[in-house]
Amino acid sequence: xxxxxxxxxxxxxxxxxxxxxxxxxxxxxxxxxxxxxxxxxxxxxxxxxxxxxxxxxxxxxxxxxxxxxxxxxxxxxxxxxxxxx
Numbered sequence: 001x002x003x004x005x006x007x008x009x010x011x012x013x014x015x016x017x018x019x020x021x022x023x024x025x026x027x028x029x030x031x032x033x034x035x036x037x038x039x040x041x042x043x044x045x046x047x048x049x050x051x052x053x054x055x056x057x058x059x060x061x062x063x064x065x066x067x068x069x070x071x072x073x074x075x076x077x078x079x080x081x082x083x084x085x
Contacts, residue, residue, distance in 0.1 A: 004085050036080065043080035 006014065024032070027030050029047040053073050057065040063076035077083065 041079055041081050043077040044074065045077075046074040 026078075031047065033046045034044070035046075042056035052066050053066045055067045057067065059065065064076040064078075065072055066076065
């Protein structure tokens, strides 16, 4: 197997992605889709298709919880790039 050297930027992307793994695998979902609208600065996390979602709950800190019955099917985070860790 050939060894490939990553650029510093690529290495940062890999390291940041790996740092998310332990939190992501703890979510109660078998699948998820993550989309980021850079222009609107909105992060969308979906745990299934949202077409049948019945309710959206808006939290005080610009977070929308999308539900279908008792199940959370998505989370929308406004001003995503301004969030502190």
